Amino acid sequence: MPGCVIHAAGDLRVEDVPAPRPGPGEALVAVRYGGVCGSDLHYWRHGGVGDFRLRERMLLGHEVVGTVVAYGSPAPGPAAGTSVAVHPATPCGVCPECADGRRNVCRDTRYLGSAARFPHVQGGFAARIVVPAGQLRALPAGLGMRRAALAEPLSVALHAVRRAGDLAGRHVLVTGAGPIGCLVVAAAKAAGAAHVTVTDLLPAALEYARAAGADTLVRADDPQDANRPAEVDTAVEASGVAAGLDTCLRLVRRGGVVVQLGMLPQGPSPFAGNLLVSREIELRGAFRFDGEFDGALRLLAAEPAFDALVSAVVPVRDAASAFELAADRSRSCKVLLDFGAAPAA
Structure with missing residues (x-):
C-alpha cells in the first residue's frame, strides 16, 4: 500500500x-x-x-x-x-x-x-x-471527512486558547496566520474574544485569517500599519519565530498573558525578557492537546x-x-x- x-x-x-x-x-x-x-x-x-x-x-x-x-x-x-x-x-x-x-x-x-x-x-x-x-x-452527524481532517490542528488551537485563560470580551493578538494561527483565531472567537488581531508577512495568509474570523489584519513587516493595535489583552504566538514572540511581549498589556504556541527553532531564542519583569507579563507554553480533540470535532460539525x-x-x-x-x-x-x-x- x-x-x-x-x-x-x-x-x-x-x-x-x-x-x-x-x-x-x-x-x-x-x-x-x-x-x-x-x-x-x-x-x-x-x-x-x-x-x-x-x-x-x-x-x-x-x-x-x-x-x-x-x-x-x-x-x-x-x-x-x-x-x-x-x-x-x-x-x-x-x-x-x-x-x-x-x-x-x-x-x-x-x-x-x-x-x-x-x-x-x-x-x-x-x-x-x-x-x-x-x-x-x-465523526458527529453532518461532519464530512474533509472538514474533519482539521480536528487535530484545531485541537492544538483550542488547547492554546485554554492556556490563555478567560478570553471573554478580550482583545486577542495572534502572530502568524498559518493554518494553526488561523485556527487559533476561530478558537478565540468561539471562546468569546471580542476582537482578534492577526499579524503576518503575507497578504494571502492574512486573508485566510479573515475567513477564520479575524477582525483586524496587520502586516508584520510594516511598523507603520495603521491597523497595528497599541495594546492587547492576550497574545498567542503562532509563527514559531522569535520576532513574533517579541511582538507579543511588546503589545500585550501590563499583567497580560502571552502563549507561545509556535515551535521555535532548536537552541536559544532571543526575546525581550525584561518586559516579563517590568510589566509582569505571564509567558505560557502550549504543547499539543488532550481532551480538546472531542471539542474540536463538535466545533467543526457546527x-x-x-x-x-x-x-x-x-x-x-x-x-x-x-x-x-x-x-x-x-x-x-x-x-x-x-x-x-x-x-x-
Missing part, C-alpha cells in the same frame, strides 16, 4: 509499505485524508522539529481521518464502516504529568509521526494504519466556515507537490493528502 515516508531532510518518498494487521485492542483504519502539518514540513525541510531529530525512516502524518475496517479483537469503539478521526497521542498514563492531568506533556507518550522517541512512532500517512481502539472518534481553510486536496502519489504547496503560504493554508476511497475489509 502507498505510504508517505521521510528518510532524511529533503528526502521524501511515496513508497509501498507493508499493510498492517491489528492486534488485541487495536483497530485497522482505512485512511482517507491526511493534513500536511508544519511539523511534517519541518521533518521534510530540516530533518527534525525543534529538538526532535530524524534517526531512521518514518511514516509522516498525524492529522488523519478515515473509516474503521476491523479490530484485532473485540474492543469498544465505532463499528466497522464508521467514519472516524484519529486522536494521534497515546500517553503512558503513569508518569507524574499523566497523574496530574496533563497528558499532553506526558514524558513517555507515543504520537503518530513523531521522532521524539527512538524507535520513532510511525505516522498515519498510509492507506491503512493500526492504532489503539481508544484513539478513534466517530461551523461550515472551516471549509475555507482547506485550500487543496492532493492525491498521495503527488505528495512531493503537496508538500511544496503546503510550504508556500502565499498559495495555501491547509493542504490534505487524499488516500482515495476506503477499501473493502
Whole structure:
C-alpha cells in the first residue's frame, strides 16, 4: 500500500509499505485524508522539529481521518464502516504529568509521526494504519471527512486558547496566520474574544485569517500599519519565530498573558525578557492537546466556515507537490493528502 515516508531532510518518498494487521485492542483504519502539518514540513525541510531529530525512516502524518475496517479483537469503539478521526497521542498514563492531568506533556507518550522517541512512532500517512481502539472518534452527524481532517490542528488551537485563560470580551493578538494561527483565531472567537488581531508577512495568509474570523489584519513587516493595535489583552504566538514572540511581549498589556504556541527553532531564542519583569507579563507554553480533540470535532460539525481553510486536496502519489504547496503560504493554508476511497475489509 502507498505510504508517505521521510528518510532524511529533503528526502521524501511515496513508497509501498507493508499493510498492517491489528492486534488485541487495536483497530485497522482505512485512511482517507491526511493534513500536511508544519511539523511534517519541518521533518521534510530540516530533518527534525525543534529538538526532535530524524534517526531512521518514518511514516509522516498525524492529522488523519478515515473509516474503521476491523479490530484485532473485540474492543469498544465505532463499528466497522464508521467514519472516524484519529486522536494521534497515546500517553503512558503513569508518569507524574499523566497523574496530574496533563497528558499532553506526558514524558513517555507515543504520537503518530513523531521522532521524539527512538524507535520513532510511525505516522498515519498510509492507506491503512493500526492504532489503539481508544484513539478513534466517530465523526458527529453532518461532519464530512474533509472538514474533519482539521480536528487535530484545531485541537492544538483550542488547547492554546485554554492556556490563555478567560478570553471573554478580550482583545486577542495572534502572530502568524498559518493554518494553526488561523485556527487559533476561530478558537478565540468561539471562546468569546471580542476582537482578534492577526499579524503576518503575507497578504494571502492574512486573508485566510479573515475567513477564520479575524477582525483586524496587520502586516508584520510594516511598523507603520495603521491597523497595528497599541495594546492587547492576550497574545498567542503562532509563527514559531522569535520576532513574533517579541511582538507579543511588546503589545500585550501590563499583567497580560502571552502563549507561545509556535515551535521555535532548536537552541536559544532571543526575546525581550525584561518586559516579563517590568510589566509582569505571564509567558505560557502550549504543547499539543488532550481532551480538546472531542471539542474540536463538535466545533467543526457546527461551523461550515472551516471549509475555507482547506485550500487543496492532493492525491498521495503527488505528495512531493503537496508538500511544496503546503510550504508556500502565499498559495495555501491547509493542504490534505487524499488516500482515495476506503477499501473493502
